[in-house]
Structures are given as C-alpha cells and as structure tokens.
Amino acid sequence: MGEPVEYRDISAAIAPTGMVARGGFVTTADDALEMPDGRSVRSVVIVGNIGGAMWKRFRDEQQPGPHPLDRWTRETLAPIAATFSAAFVHPSDQPFRPFQRWAQRADDVWPSPIGMLIHSEYGLWHAYRGAFLFAEPVRGLPSVGNAVSPCDSCDGRPCLMACPVNAFTAAGYDTVACASHVGSGGDPDCLHEGCAARRACPVGAGRRYDADQMLFHMRAFVGT
Numbered sequence: 001m002g003e004p005v006e007y008r009d010i011s012a013a014i015a016p017t018g019m020v021a022r023g024g025f026v027t028t029a030d031d032a033l034e035m036p037d038g039r040s041v042r043s044v045v046i047v048g049n050i051g052g053a054m055w056k057r058f059r060d061e062q063q064p065g066p067h068p069l070d071r072w073t074r075e076t077l078a079p080i081a082a083t084f085s086a087a088f089v090h091p092s093d094q095p096f097r098p099f100q101r102w103a104q105r106a107d108d109v110w111p112s113p114i115g116m117l118i119h120s121e122y123g124l125w126h127a128y129r130g131a132f133l134f135a136e137p138v139r140g141l142p143s144v145g146n147a148v149s150p151c152d153s154c155d156g157r158p159c160l161m162a163c164p165v166n167a168f169t170a171a172g173y174d175t176v177a178c179a180s181h182v183g184s185g186g187d188p189d190c191l192h193e194g195c196a197a198r199r200a201c202p203v204g205a206g207r208r209y210d211a212d213q214m215l216f217h218m219r220a221f222v223g224t
C-alpha cells in the first residue's frame with residue numbers, strides 16, 4: 001500500500017486543466033463499485049467545470065471528430081487519475097453512473113425544479129466531467145451539508161415560467177418537446193442563447209456560459 005492520497009493534491013493536479021475537483025465521498029456497501037482489478041472502490045472524487053473556466057483550453061486543444069468535448073475531458077483527466085492510481089469514469093460511459101447522485105454526496109448541490117443540480121454560488125452553470133475512483137480512502141475530503149438550496153427561498157421560481165413548451169412536467173423532463181422547440185429556431189432561441197429556463201435563474205448569473213459554449217452544448221443536445 002502506498003502513501004495515502006490527499007484531496008488537496010488531487011485538486012491541485014486538476015486545476016491547470018481549467019476543470020476543478022468538486023469534492024468526494026467515501027463509498028458504502030450499497031454503492032457496489034469495483035476497480036478494474038476487482039478491488040472495492042473506497043472513495044470517489046468528482047471533477048467538473050464551473051462557468052467558462054475550462055472552455056478556452058478545450059477550444060485550443062480539441063481534435064477533429066465526433067464528441068470532441070467528451071474525448072478531450074477523458075484524454076485530459078484519465079492520465080491525471082492514473083498518477084494517483086485511481087480509475088477514471090466519464091459521465092457518458094455506459095452504463096451511466098449516477099453522477100448527479102454522487103455529486104450531491106460530494107458537494108453542496110441540490111436538484112433544481114428543472115432537473116439540473118444547483119450550486120449556491122455557480123447556480124446552474126456547472127457540469128460534471130469525470131470521477132476518480134480510489135481503492136483507498138482519500139484524506140481531507142471537503143465537508144458537505146453546510147448550506148441549503150437557493151431554490152428553497154426562490155421567489156416565483158422563474159426557471160419554471162420561462163420554458164415555451166413547458167418541458168418540466170410532474171412526470172419529468174419532456175425531452176421530445178424540448179428538442180423540437182430547440183431545433184425549430186422559435187422564440188426564445190434556446191439553440192443560440194441557451195436554455196431559457198436555465199437563463200431565467202438569478203443564481204450565479206455571472207457564471208453563465210458565453211455564446212460559443214452555450215451553442216456548442218445546445219447543438220450537441222439536438223444533434224446538429
């Protein structure tokens with residue numbers, strides 16, 4: 001067994017990529033997670049992006065071909081995970097790992113009425129780019145459970161009022177209605193300006209993605 005891994009060292013190794021360590025958690029038997037060599041996973045560290053901090057580096061380094069952001073995040077993060085003897089999983093790896101449930105154990109984020117997790121400072125302008133899986137406990141994980149969701153005290157929940165096709169229903173998120181509006185070019189122009197519901201949220205407005213990042217994600221979503 002090597003030296004115990006410190007969270008602050010993982011965080012420092014990720015920082016130059018423009019991505020950030022987003023906390024971590026110690027697993028339980030219910031997680032039933034295994035390392036590639038069959039050992040049990042003892043702890044998980046989540047990696048994500050906040051606002052546009054990752055974007056310029058991705059645009060500078062991206063390679064031609066399909067799913068350039070998924071490839072770049074994987075090719076950037078997996079070697080960093082390996083230096084800590086951690087396995088790497090990506091949010092698009094199938095079967096899908098429960099990244100949103102993991103994120104809520106790792107950091108103070110909460111489900112918003114529109115499905116995305118909200119952070120009290122970054123609002124809806126953050127996403128997950130990978131998870132490092134460790135066979136050992138990671139030392140110095142940040143504590144969680146110190147804050148409450150901004151949605152609890154949000155006046156009028158403007159996110160729910162902004163969608164032109166009421167895609168957020170009691171039964172869940174209506175992907176078909178959403179994608180057909182985004183592809184139609186109708187007003188509001190969610191394709192070029194980003195999801196109107198997400199933009200209506202006042203929390204973390206200063207972290208909103210720029211036009212290039214917004215269009216990239218919306219085009220990836222509707223496949224254009």
Ligand code: B12
Pocket residue numbers: 090091092096097098099100101102111114115116117118124126127128129172173175178195217218221
């Ligand atoms: C499949 C998928 C989709 C599908 C279907 C989503 C659905 N609700 O049915 C499609 C392609 C439609 C989709 C769309 C989007 N997605 Co998506 N998606 C995923 C993916 C790859 C798997 C989801 C899953 O089944 N997980 C497995 C289950 C077991 O995990 P879970 O944590 O328990 O599942 C949670 C979610 O299902 C969530 N949920 C329920 N309803 C909704 C509705 C929405 C809109 C979202 C985002 C989540 C959500 O509740 C569950 C419990 O917490 C995840 C990554 C991942 N691995 O989780 C991203 C993920 C959930 N997506 C994400 C995002 C950002 C989006 C988009 C906003 C992308 C964009 N355009 O920028 C859009 C939403 C469209 C819009 N209005 O803009 C982020 C959310 C980040 C956050 N802050 O929470 C994730 C985590 C990916 C990432 N890289 O960070 N997505």
Ligand code: SF4
Pocket residue numbers: 112113114118150151152154155157158159160200201202203
């Ligand atoms: S608009 Fe209000 S309810 Fe909607 S996500 Fe933002 S803080 Fe939460």
Ligand code: SF4
Pocket residue numbers: 162163164165166167177178179181182190194195196197198
């Ligand atoms: S992208 Fe547009 S149509 Fe889709 S959920 Fe957001 S506001 Fe509604």
